Amino acid sequence: MADWTPDQPIVSVKEVYKSFGELEVLKGVSFDVMKGEVICIIGPSGSGKSTLIRCINALNDIQSGSITVEGQEVHAPNLDKLELRKKVGMVFQQYNLFPHKTALENIMMAPIKVLKEPKEQVAERARALLAKVRLEGKEDSYPGELSGGQQQRVAIARSLAMRPDVMLFDEVTAALDPETVKEVLVTIKDLAQEGMTCMLVTHEMGFAREVADHIYFTDRGVIVEHGPPATFFDQAQDPRTREFLSQIL
């Protein structure tokens, strides 16, 4: 499977089971993501959405099944985690910026230390990324001096600086004030429109409807229903999906 070609799924999840001790969180989840596709995973709290997305860059391990990223098996004992994580960027709910570094340094750190790229080149790219997330002039601000929405956009830029092929977003707007949610969503939308492969766990239904190519609804560790946004939101078949949507919309 190492000879991956772009017409095959960039991320492929097959029959994944994951448990924390006695608690079974994922019970046989399967789906494929094609290059350039944007998928949203929605569902009630505790349904395993975040766990699923964290398995894809090996932050969590799985008990059985298979996850491949560009043909590389993630659930392999001899997996080179660092190589995998160079391809898969991740943004967290709590931003997790490095508080002792400025916004620009946060973005520059990984390309310099991990990819060993020359500093001047990385600085140039980091400035361009800050401009892209609409944070020109915040280069020298520390995370503590930025608002939640600004911090989250720096976190997105920090991930993008590694030039990943896939971006994972784990409830990135859940900790934000309602008025700053939009600025982060606009940034993600820009990314999606540029053709970045994005996997989002989100509670922003309007946003999911607007940007997603495909929506997956998970409940109690299984994918209950999935489909393109139009069908998913307007013609949900499963009673669990309909109940969830009626509560949230």
Add this chain to the structure above:
Amino acid sequence: MSRRAIPGLGAAATTDLPVLKPFDPSGRTAHDPLLISRFLARLKWWHFAVFALVLLLWPMVAYAQSRYSYGDAFEALVRWIPFVVVDGFFFNIQISFFSMAIGTVAGVFLGLMQISPLTAIRLPAIVITQLFRNSPWLVLLFIVLLAFPFEIVIGDVILPFPAWVKAVIGLSLPIMANISEVVRGAVQSVPSGQWEAAESLAFSRRQTLFEIILPQCFKRMIPPWMNWYAILTMATPLCSILGVEEMINLSRQAIEAEDNHPELLVPFYGFALLLFFAYCYPIARWTISLERKYAVKL
């Protein structure tokens, strides 16, 4: 602005249902790692003055009770002060510096071993840390004194191994263990999200530790580190029992040279106490102010 009255606490209760009152709202009974520094720093300048006054009043109260008066005793102290301070107290400080240096370097290594993912490294480090952290300092000093030779012979070269060097080693052991705990605690106080963020950016564990985690820990380690320095300095007189010629030992020798008058005890040892206090008090004040400054804001 007055604080809002809390029913049941600051005002009459509005319910007759049982109310669970906050337990220990000021956190006064919780374990406090900076206890010593906090105690010292809380003292006011006039505590110092009262203490000095008591020392000075003593001779007046007891005046004329013996032929050898407290006046004579203080005269003797003044005569001996240069000797006791320069040869004695400065030696205590020297011992504390060396012990702290060795203890810090060894403690940082031990602390980093304590957070190793490899059990073969982590487990011995935890055992060593707990062993030396929970042993009486004096016992450690005796063991080091008796276990090591007084000189090391390598071929024709004879390296002397004086008692004070052994004392430095003996005191650095508990410091090492406690600094190890300081390092471990500081690393574990960094939110796990920092590890995850670094991991997902493809940082290796070593890079994460040295580039991301430790730089954030450094400030948090300074107050407890200074706290341990103050404790160590106050423990250096323990070396006198091992025959190291530090301040307390020299004071006793001076008292003996002055014919062992009991009146000499309070001036000489009181002076030693004042000197240690004067040295450790500013450190404690500084520690507490740094602790406030670096308090983790979540």
